[in-house]
Amino acid sequence: MVTLKEVAQKAGVSPSTASAALRDMDIVKPDTAKRVQDAAQKLNYRTNLSARALRSGHSGIFTLIIPDLDNDYYSKLANSLASELFVKDRKLIIQLSKYNKRKELEQLSQLTSSMCDGVFICSTKNTGKDISEAVHGHPVIMFDDMSGESDEYFDSIETPSQTGMYTAISHLVECGRKHIGVVGCFDQPQRRPSLGRTLRQNRYNFALEAIRSYGLRDEDALIEADWTIESGRKTAHDIVRRGLTFDAFCCMNDELALGVIRGLLECGVDVPQDVAVTGFDGINAGTYSTPTLTTIAVDFTGMAQTSINMMEMQIARDCERPHDVMPRRVIVGYQLLTRESTMGRITRGDRTPRRADAGSARAPGPGAASPGREESV
Numbered sequence: 001m002v003t004l005k006e007v008a009q010k011a012g013v014s015p016s017t018a019s020a021a022l023r024d025m026d027i028v029k030p031d032t033a034k035r036v037q038d039a040a041q042k043l044n045y046r047t048n049l050s051a052r053a054l055r056s057g058h059s060g061i062f063t064l065i066i067p068d069l070d071n072d073y074y075s076k077l078a079n080s081l082a083s084e085l086f087v088k089d090r091k092l093i094i095q096l097s098k099y100n101k102r103k104e105l106e107q108l109s110q111l112t113s114s115m116c117d118g119v120f121i122c123s124t125k126n127t128g129k130d131i132s133e134a135v136h137g138h139p140v141i142m143f144d145d146m147s148g149e150s151d152e153y154f155d156s157i158e159t160p161s162q163t164g165m166y167t168a169i170s171h172l173v174e175c176g177r178k179h180i181g182v183v184g185c186f187d188q189p190q191r192r193p194s195l196g197r198t199l200r201q202n203r204y205n206f207a208l209e210a211i212r213s214y215g216l217r218d219e220d221a222l223i224e225a226d227w228t229i230e231s232g233r234k235t236a237h238d239i240v241r242r243g244l245t246f247d248a249f250c251c252m253n254d255e256l257a258l259g260v261i262r263g264l265l266e267c268g269v270d271v272p273q274d275v276a277v278t279g280f281d282g283i284n285a286g287t288y289s290t291p292t293l294t295t296i297a298v299d300f301t302g303m304a305q306t307s308i309n310m311m312e313m314q315i316a317r318d319c320e321r322p323h324d325v326m327p328r329r330v331i332v333g334y335q336l337l338t339r340e341s342t343m344g345r346i347t348r349g350d351r352t353p354r355r356a357d358a359g360s361a362r363a364p365g366p367g368a369a370s371p372g373r374e375e376s377v
Contacts (some may be wrong), residue, residue: 001047001356002043003043003167004018004019004022004045006043006045007022007036007039007040007043007045008036008041010033011032011035011036011038011039011042012040013032013035013036013112013169013188016077017032017036017159018036018039019041021033021036021037022036022037022040023055029180031315037062042245060089060090060091060117061090061091061092061093061095061115061116061117062085062088062090062091062092062093062116062117062118062119062120062311063092063094063111063115063116063118063119063120064081064082064092064093064094064095064119064120065079065094065095065096065104065108065119065120065122065123065309066078066094066095066096066097066121066122067096067097067098067099067122067123067124068096068098068099068340069094069096071255072254072255072281072283072284073253073255073281073283073286074122075305076281076283076284076300077122077143077300077303077338078092078094078357079253080300080301080303081120081304081307081308082094083304084304084305084308085308088308088345093115093116095107097123099124100125101125101130103128104121104123104125104126105126105131105134108121108131108134108135109134109135109136109236110139111135111136111138112136116138117138117139117311117315118138118139118140118141118311118314118315119135119138119139119140119141120140120141120142120143120307120311120326121140121141121142121143122142122143122144123142123145124199127147127148127151128142128145128147128151128152128154128327129150129151129153130149130151130152131153131154131290132153132154139268139311139314139315140154140155141154141155141156141157141240141307141310141311141314142152142154142155142156142157142312143156143158143303143307144156144158144159144199145158145327146198146199146202146328151198152327153327154308154327155314155326155327155328155329155330156327156329156330157282157303157306157307157330158329158330159298159303159329159331159332160296160298160331160332160333160334161199161202161203161206162202162206163239163331163334164206164280164296164298164334165203165204165206165207165210165211165250165280165296166206166209167296167334167336168210168278168280168296168336169205169207169210169211169214169250170210170280171294171336171338171342172248172250172276172278172342173214173216175248175272175276175342175343177248177276178216178247178251179217179223179245179246179247179248180216180221180246180247180248180249181212181220181239181246181248181250182204182207182208182211182221182223182249182250182252183223183232183235183249183250183251183252183256183257183260184200184203184204184223184226184227184251184252184256185200185201185204185222185223185224186200186201186224186251196377200227200252203252203280204222204252207250208221208222212369220245223239223249225256225358226256226280227252227253227255227256228255228256228259229255229256229258229259229262230259231256231259232251232255232256232257232258232259232260232261232262232263233260233262233263233266234259234263235259235260235261236259236260236261236262236263236264236266236267236269237263237266237267240264240269241267242262244269244274244275246275247274247275247276248276248277248278248342249274249275249276249277249278250278250326251277251278251279251280251358252280253279253280253281254280254281254282254283254286254293254295255281255285255286256279256281256283257277257278257279257280257286257293257295257341258279258286258289258293259294260277261289261291261341264277271291271341272291272340272341272343272344273341273344275350276294276341276342276352277293277294277297277341278292278293278294278295278296278299278341278342279294279296279337279341280294280295280296281295281297281298282296282297282298282300282327282334282335282337286337286339289341290340291339291340291341291344292340292341293339293340293341294336294337294338294339294340294341294342294343295336295337296334296335296336296337296341297334297336297337298332298334299332299333299334299335302332302333303332306330306332307367310328310330
């Protein structure tokens with residue numbers, strides 16, 4: 001096996017310089033770094049991760065636990081996180097919990113310091129307290145942690161549910177829509193509410209608040225549906241069969257919105273001429289659907305970068321008991337992407353999307369942020 005010392009000798013540098021060059025550190029001059037990298041390639045050198053871990057105490061490997069990869073939101077998050085870690089010469093291992101509470105805790109309990117330096121997790125079942133009891137001191141960053149205050153143990157990156165939903169409703173009102181349905185709610189009671197259902201409830205409550213702030217009717221605004229394409233399609237069919245009264249649908253995520261659009265078109269309802277539709281997340285599929293999807297696009301790159309920075313801070317302070325430090329909540333940024341599902345197609349002679357009732361008043365702000373929450377830049 002080729003050693004780092006042999007690479008350094010061939011490149012004519014010290015082992016420490018060779019190590020820094022292979023890790024793309026800025027302290028190495030570009031021509032020196034290229035010489036080292038060329039030498040490593042000629043010698044077929046491969047980094048010995050085990051040796052690195054023994055020397056530094058860190059493996060450079062991280063674990064991401066997500067429910068599945070079928071959902072485009074989780075896929076995009078995983079890709080963004082892996083890409084940002086790749087830039088830092090670090091690796092990401094992805095494990096799927098399949099929405100199974102016990103499986104998720106089992107995956108956490110099996111992690112060792114030699115396997116990874118820290119854990120990123122999207123949990124729809126376990127609270128921060130549950131995770132802390134299973135993870136054996138590993139640094140943890142959670143995404144959309146819906147734990148109650150007494151169960152908050154770790155730093156969390158959160159999607160902009162409140163401001164995002166206000167922005168989506170405001171856009172629909174500015175487009176002249178008067179009867180807006182909020183799709184993605186549930187009405188079946190549950191003995192023990194899950195964290196995923198808490199996120200869902202928060203998001204549609206914020207949408208409902210925005211509708212009320214405009215003085216629009218809200219008594220029948222909440223529409224039950226799972227956050228999947230097929231559920232959206234079936235829900236659209238059900239609504240049309242009962243008699244369509246809505247002129248807009250604000251959907252809780254993009255997959256649901258794409259299903260609603262498909263279902264409406266199958267029923268002969270034109271989008272957006274008859275009904276406008278918005279989504280939430282900003283997954284790639286919405287860019288290529290027909291019509292293209294207006295959505296609240298979450299800053300996945302910012303989410304990945306912020307979570308890595310927070311993870312690095314935890315590792316730097318060697319925090320063996322993260323619950324002794326007050327958890328931080330960072331809300332990532334977003335962008336309203338206005339597309340054909342609310343604005344219609346732009347013809348050659350019309351470069352500006354048509355907007356009905358352009359003089360509509362904007363929705364009031366969603367109010368002050370809750371204590372301890374931060375907004376990422």
